Amino acid sequence: MSGFRGKFSLLVLQNAPLLLFAVLVIVFGLMSDRFLTPINFVNIVNQASHIAIIAIGMTFVLLIAGIDLSVGANMYLSAAILGVFLVGMPPLVAFPVVALLGLAFGAVNAFMITQLRVAAFITTLATLFIGRGIALYFSGNKMVPFSKSVLAFGRATYLGVPSAIWVFAIVLIIALVVLKLTTFGRQVYAIGADPDAAAKAGINVKRVVFTVYCICGVCAAVGGLVSGSQVAVASSTFGFQKEFPVIAAAVLGGTSLFGGRGGVLGTVFGAVLIQTVENGLVMTNANPYIYPLVISVIIFIAVFTDSSRTTVLERLERRKIRVEPD
Amino acid sequence: MTAPVSPLQAAPEADQPLLKIEGLCKSFFGVEVLHKVGFSLKAGRVLGLVGENGSGKSTTMNIIGGVHQKDAGQIQFDGVDYKPKGPRDAARQGIAFIHQELNLFRNLSIAENLFITEFPKLVPGLPFIDRAAARKRAAELLAAVDLDLSPSTLVNKLSQGERQLVEIAKALGAKAKVIIFDEPTTSLTTRETERLFDIINRLRAQGIAIIYISHILDDVMRICDDIVVLRDGHVVGSALKSDMTIERMISLMVGRSIDQLFPPRDYSAPKGEPVLEVSGVTQRGTVKDITFTVRAGEVLGISGLMGAGRSELARILFGIDPYSSGEIKVSGVPVVAPTPTVCMDHGMAFLTEDRRVEGLMMEAPIDNNIALSSLQKYAGGLGGFIDHGRLDGDVQKMSASVQISAKDIARTLVKNLSGGNQQKVVIGKWLLREPKIFILDEPTRGIDVGAKNEVYKIINSLAARGACILMISSEIEELVGMCDRIMVMAHGEIRATFDRGGFNREDILRAAMWDGNRSTAA
Amino acid sequence: MTSADATIASKARPLPAWKRLLLSEYLVLILTVVYFAVMMFVVPEIATADTLLDVLSAMMPLLVVAIGQTFVLIVAGIDLSAPSIIAMASVVGASVMTGDAGYANGSGLEVIAGILAFLAVGSVIGLFNGTCVTRFNMPPFIVTLTTMMFFSGAAIWYTTVHTDASSIGNLPRSFIEIGQGRVAGLPLSLAVVLVVAGAAHFILSRTVYGRWLYAVGLNPKAAAVSGVPVRKVIFWAFVISGVCAAISSVLYTGRLETGTPVLGQRILLDVIGAAVIGGVSLFGGKGKILWTIFGVLFLTVIDKSLQLMGLPIASVFAIKGSIILAAAIIDAQRHRLLVSR
Structure with a gap:
């Protein structure tokens, strides 16, 4: 039974964010009648979906030990293009067009990183400015309203589930399949663990890395669409500094910044956790100024437990050269 | 463990080479590293490729493995012209490369x-x-x-x-069809090595051709059928194993015969006071009840198999890893709460077995590496400013005295040095502190014969100056050649100690092979 | 001998002039000068004394944060919390000094107490970051990301507790002088920055601690085995970064005459961008104060020129981004050149 107990305590350590989530749900549930309702749960997921979608793309990037700071700008650029140029188009035509533009944005990052060998941090820092600049130019530095059909899409529900959640679910399933069940997905993990070994093993590292940044670009644009269709207008700060909650969601879900560890399910959990906290604070009429404080403390706790767990695991896994009697 | 993998193909005619290399040339940045290298490899045979570091072994294999492109020459593989575009292409055509650092x-x-x-x-x-x-x-x-x-x-x-x-x-x-092994046994236990050799023999029987690169000449003699010796990018010897001896390989590799790989030292000279006294040092799961003493001017060797706890002991002594009970004294003074800094203050120095990861700043020039451990000695005043004039002068002297060959020690990055020169940089770093206890973990691993000889000379001169030396090595030959006493470890315990008069390869090996009172997982 | 930066190894024969230029550590400075020369034809106002003084005082606070950031980058860390330290220090310091019911108002020591408050905020947050990174083995990116989120929120909340306005004004005149005052025509802040930059330069190039910083950045394991107190070294880098952010906050707050919770909100990427453009590596072990100064100068000159051209914010963003990218590409190419020799 001691093996079982050992496994159990490790399970507790490994699922600290999950426990944190449970505690929060109980606390908020006790403080507000409206919190623990199915409608509110759908609401939370609905509000979390754009962050979750972008964070899924970011997860791919983090898995290869990269980073993409330009997702917020990409989001704003897609929203601006949708609101300014694609007004007449029905969403089913306009959305794929915008997603392709997002892919192009990602491809620019990818080109700089793989072909010109500029560090990802700097590349995406620069395209953050450029993307935002172009978007501001298109929008004329004004609010960009979306067409009625886009808003109708944002408010629509299918089978009782809001459209944003559908988009989110589709993105999630595709991402899961790609990461778990394709050669490309496994190669993403391989490159994250050791890029040099990956190249020696015959993996086309450049191609995989290129694709990863493109995926992140598409996800950012789709996230922008989803968020835009929910808020009706894109102000000039739309998507501003979104890269931080997005990275936070991925890290909260157990994805390592150093590559090779994590996955999209965790990321989705992270995004929902952040949104749950925000929602719970609203429901319990907390001072709005303390939202960011509470959220950052929660992210901190999650990362803190994760680091302690890693430290403990490393100590446990240190190679034993003697077998000692118990 | 049933279905064996089908033999990959029937062995072709034994006299037709599977891989034939002729006139292979390669230069990097205007320096020729391979000059008309040629040899051939038949299916179902193991070819040993030996040579000092920098002799061109790796470059040759990297060309065959598709990592580099050749400048000139011909490679015929399975009867056709072979020109891999990259590692993946080479693999697809049937050449597998098992690198030293596993991928x-x-x-x-x-x-x-x-x-x-x-x-x-x-x-x-x-x-x-x-x-x-x-x-x-x-x-x-x-x-x-x-x-x-x-x-x-x-x-x-x-x-x-x-x-x-x-x-x-x-x-x-x-x-x-061809598998290249690059130094496959350096980090294997004896048992694992045996298992590897069994597998290699089986592959050979299946008609696979094998290229076996190693510094461990005993292994080469054991497992190979043909032996090719490289020196400075030239093939200097190529023979059947039966026509080759270890001595001949060494003299071909070095280009001269080394009568005296181990430089002489006066072993009968009286030893000084006890300097390092270790009593009952124990750490659960690692080492148990380690007790020994080293005197000034003495070289104590630690032998044992891979995973016997030798490196672990060294790391405990130098304060890198913790221990739960026991005592370490230096010149009679107990070492309290050891960390590397504390141990260094007691006059210890530690040459790590993994110089790339723990010994060197690869991206920094030589002088910064040598200075790293001694900076405080050269700093003074309120701000802790470094006296650069004095520091640079001493670093320069040190680099000359350990014979690092580089044009400008302030500009040459350590990553551009050969293994032997890198090791000398680490040694220089510690000698600058004038240590009285020097713990050396595999001091000659991965360096060529010439550099080995120079490292041995440095060790001898240190001992002659009254330092006490703890030398860990997997090569029994080296310990026998260098030490005053040899201590053998197995499963984290000291199993035997031999004095210089009583050195005996077989006894040492037998003590090292002790399997513990219970079998271990590793 | 040079300090522990990555010295440009020259093993080969003399290089052609353009390659030498590309490899020069003054490349960014040269680019700045060239850019400035071109801009003199586009917007002649850029070469007036007033503009230049403007550039100078605009770059001072940015430079101080960037210097702190350089320390953290050299040990292969990153400090995303610097802007939030600026904001938090600004409102806390202002709340101590302000004539509107400030804590130390009327004591006669309000300016000193205020400045101490600034520095206290900076060092406490720096201590916290450093502790998390070194004691709890948390990744610097995440630690400072959470402190950034926390303290930018906290700064706003703190302001709402003190005032109904969006910032805390009515600061003592003598404090404002630090940010705005001029001595012999030069900004007073220049003196502060010169002291900070000088000290930082000497720490990095002449002290044991400086050499240790580079060693830890290049190979923390080897540094530890060589007797470098790795944790302490990293810890103090974060504290230095926090204190530098606090000093920068003093300059910013003085310039704006109010303690503002959104102060510095947008400078995070400028700070890191400037350091990296100057040549400081994000992967540690490489950096110099001089390089950071060049990087900050480069970005500030560009900002000013775009502003003088009267371009809309959209173009400013796009051009600035393109220039950062161009600088990064040039840097990547010179690395390639270095490696291929």
Whole structure:
């Protein structure tokens, strides 16, 4: 039974964010009648979906030990293009067009990183400015309203589930399949663990890395669409500094910044956790100024437990050269 | 562990070479590193490739493995002209390269590692992996290398030897006709080495051609059929094993005969006071009840198999890893709460077995590396400003005295040095502190014969100056040649100690092979 | 001998002039000068004394944060919390000094107490970051990301507790002088920055601690085995970064005459961008104060020129981004050149 107990305590350590989530749900549930309702749960997921979608793309990037700071700008650029140029188009035509533009944005990052060998941090820092600049130019530095059909899409529900959640679910399933069940997905993990070994093993590292940044670009644009269709207008700060909650969601879900560890399910959990906290604070009429404080403390706790767990695991896994009697 | 992997192909005519290399030339930045290298390899034979570091072994293999492109010359593989575009192309054509640093992904399973470039697909043409098929084929390949593990085990959990077998399984899976091993045994235990040799013999019987690169000449003599010796990018010797001896290999490699690989020292000179006294040092799971004393001017060797706890003991003595009970005294003074800094203050120095990871700043120039441990000695005043004039002068002197060959020690980055010169940089770093206790963990690992000889001279002169030396080595020959006493460790315990008069290879090995009172997992 | 930066190894024969230029550590300075020369034809106002003084005082606070950031980058860390330290220090310091019911108002020591408050905020947050990174083995990116989120929120909340306005004004005149005052025509802040930059330069190039910083950045394991107190070294880098952010906050707050919770909100990427453009590596072990100064100068000159051209914010963003990218590409190419020799 001691093996079982050992496994159990490790399970507790490994699922600290999950426990944190449970505690929060109980606390908020006790403080507000409206919190623990199915409608509110759908609401939370609905509000979390754009962050979750972008964070899924970011997860791919983090898995290869990269980073993409330009997702917020990409989001704003897609929203601006949708609101300014694609007004007449029905969403089913306009959305794929915008997603392709997002892919192009990602491809620019990818080109700089793989072909010109500029560090990802700097590349995406620069395209953050450029993307935002172009978007501001298109929008004329004004609010960009979306067409009625886009808003109708944002408010629509299918089978009782809001459209944003559908988009989110589709993105999630595709991402899961790609990461778990394709050669490309496994190669993403391989490159994250050791890029040099990956190249020696015959993996086309450049191609995989290129694709990863493109995926992140598409996800950012789709996230922008989803968020835009929910808020009706894109102000000039739309998507501003979104890269931080997005990275936070991925890290909260157990994805390592150093590559090779994590996955999209965790990321989705992270995004929902952040949104749950925000929602719970609203429901319990907390001072709005303390939202960011509470959220950052929660992210901190999650990362803190994760680091302690890693430290403990490393100590446990240190190679034993003697077998000692118990 | 049933279905053996089908022999990859029937051995071709024995007198027709599978791989034929002629006039291979390669230059890097205007420096010729390979000059008309040529040899041939037949199916079902093992060719040993030996030479000092920098002799061109790696470059030759990197060209065959598709990592580099040749400048001139011809390679015929299986009767046709062979020109790989990259490592992947080489692998596809049937050449597998098992690098010294294994190229496995710790975060993936064995099966995923085996098929990382070519997974079996659910539907041909679509990218989806057939996981069941991958597991099944992986199990077959693992059986072929006698590895009794589930294909879904994470590589993270495997020992070094097991990982190597996974690499071989990978080569088999890619239907390799030629497998290149680069220094395969440096980090294997004796048992794992034996297992590797069994597998190599089996591969040979299946008609696979093997190129075996190693510094360990005993191994080469044991496993190879043909031997090619390289020096300075030239083939200087090429013979059947039966026509070759270790002595001849060494003299070919060095270009002169080394009568005296181990420089003489006056072993009868009286030793001084006890300097390092270790009593009852114990750490659960690592070492137990370690007690010994080293005197000034004495060289104490520590022998033992891989994983016997030698390096672990060294790390405990230098304050890198903790210990739970026991006492360490330096010149009679107990070392309290040891950390590397505390141990250094007691006059200790520690040469790590892994100089790339723990010994050097590869991206920094030589002088900064040498100065690193002694900076405080050269700093004074309120701000802790470094006296650069004095420091630079002493570093320059040190670099000359350990004979580092580089034009400008302030400009040459350590990563551009040979293994031997890198080791001298680490040694220089510690000598600058004038240590009275020098713990050397595998001081000559991965360096060539000439550099070895120079390292031995440095050790002797240190001992002559009254330092006490603790020398850990996997090469018994080296310990026998250098030490006043040899202590043998097994399973974290000291099993025997021999005095210089009583050195005997077999006794040492027997003590090292002690299997503990209970068998261990590793 | 040079300090522990990555010295440009020259093993080969003399290089052609353009390659030498590309490899020069003054490349960014040269680019700045060239850019400035071109801009003199586009917007002649850029070469007036007033503009130049403007550039100078605009770059001072940015430079101080960037210097702190350089320390953290050299040990292969990153400090995303610097802007939030600026904001938090600004409102806390202002709340101590302000004539509107400030804590130390009327004591006669309000300016000193205020400045101490600034520095206290900076060092406490720096201590916290450093502790998390070194004691709890948390990744610097995440630690400082959470402190950034926390303290930018906290700064706003703190302001709402003190005032109904969006910032805390009515600061003592003598404090404002630090940010705005001029001595012999030069900004007073220049003196502060010169002291900070000088000290930082000497720490990095002449002290044991400086050499240790580079060693830890290049190979923390080897540094530890060589007797470098790795944790302490990293810890103090974060504290230095926090204190530098606090000093920068003093300059910013003085310039704006109010303690503002959104102060510095947008400078995070400028700070890191400037350091990296100057040549400081994000992967540690490489950096110099001089390089950081060049980087900050480069970005500030560009900002000013775009502002003088009267371009809309959209173009400013796009051009600035393109220039950062161009600088990064040039840097990547010179690395390639270095490696291929």
